[in-house]
Amino acid sequence: MTRTDGPMSPRPYWNHNVHYHRLVLDAVPDGCARALDIGCGDGMLVAELAGRVDEVTGVDRSAAMMRLARARGAGLRNAAFVEADVMATEGIRPGAYDFVTAVAVVHHIGFAAAARRMAGLLAPGGRLVIIGLARNRTPLDWCVSGAGVPAARLLARRRGGKCGPQGMPVEDSDMTWGEVRRAARDCLPGSRFRRHLLWRFSVVWDKPLI
Numbered sequence: 001m002t003r004t005d006g007p008m009s010p011r012p013y014w015n016h017n018v019h020y021h022r023l024v025l026d027a028v029p030d031g032c033a034r035a036l037d038i039g040c041g042d043g044m045l046v047a048e049l050a051g052r053v054d055e056v057t058g059v060d061r062s063a064a065m066m067r068l069a070r071a072r073g074a075g076l077r078n079a080a081f082v083e084a085d086v087m088a089t090e091g092i093r094p095g096a097y098d099f100v101t102a103v104a105v106v107h108h109i110g111f112a113a114a115a116r117r118m119a120g121l122l123a124p125g126g127r128l129v130i131i132g133l134a135r136n137r138t139p140l141d142w143c144v145s146g147a148g149v150p151a152a153r154l155l156a157r158r159r160g161g162k163c164g165p166q167g168m169p170v171e172d173s174d175m176t177w178g179e180v181r182r183a184a185r186d187c188l189p190g191s192r193f194r195r196h197l198l199w200r201f202s203v204v205w206d207k208p209l210i
Contacts, residue, residue, distance in 0.1 A: 011044065014159035016152065016198045017104045020131045021045055023196075024101050027129045027204055028052050032098045036121060038086050039105030042165040043069030043079075050079045053099065059092060061085045064167040087117055094120050103131040104200075107173035111180060115187035122207045128188070130203040137176040148197045155198075177201065 011018055025048055028035065032053045037046050040058030042065055049056040050073075058069055059082045066083040073079040082091045087109060100121050106114040111132075118128050136142050156162045175183070177195055184193045184203045191205035 013163045014156070015162045015164045016200060017131065017164075018044065019155065019198055020103065020196065020200055020202065021048060023202055024103065024129050024131065025049070025052060027101075027127060028099055029127050034097045034123075035099040035101070036092065036097045038100065038102040038118065039108070040069055040081070041065050041168055043072040043081065045101070045103060046079050046081070047072055047076060049099075049101075050076045054078060055080075057082060057092070057097075059084055059086050059089070062167070062169060065165070068165055087113065092121060095123055097121050098123055098126045099129075100126065101129045101131075104133060106130055106132050107134075107175065108169070108171055111175060111183045112187050115183070119188065119205070119207060124207055125209045126207045128191075128203070128205045128207070130184075130201075132180065132201050132203070133173040133199065134175050134177040134180045134201060135173050137178065141177055144195065145199060148199055151197050152199075 024045065033055065035049050035053040035056040037049060037058045040046050040060045043058055046056050046058035046069065055078050057080045060066055061084060063083060066081060069081050073081060084091055086092060100118050102118065122128055136145055180201055181193045184191050188205040191203050194202050196202060
């Protein structure tokens, strides 16, 4: 397949998940041929990835999100969409992807189960990027979260407010920041965990070649 032509169009809206799309895009490895966006929602990130990789697939179990994603991706020759539960579907090929990402998804599944599944979908040497949510538990957690409030308000004002596609499934995480960090260390040895200002964490993991 051929990558989409022309510059990437401006993002149609902004929220705390979309804010970290740039982190995901910057992590795409050189020479990436196949990418998979798990829980792709309305397909915004798939459309952005289509400008950087040869083939990109978005998967989501929400029929409403799939309709939006397919409409957004109608003009992309190198993007495909699969309506399915990534934990069960046979339409997603294990070991076939050079890059796998999931934004605000793993807390809907469970970190350990999601991490094992995504690791299995990666080709040897491939890269996994997770952007996720966690809950506050310690006084430090609450202080760090509080520091994000003025930044979020400023960014929202600059970008016309915080919004997203109607019908997007929303759920709080039941894992604390510390629990996520430990789970990432245990499930994805050598992964890089980072907590970000706008109430998100990132986990980046490179699958060993052997």
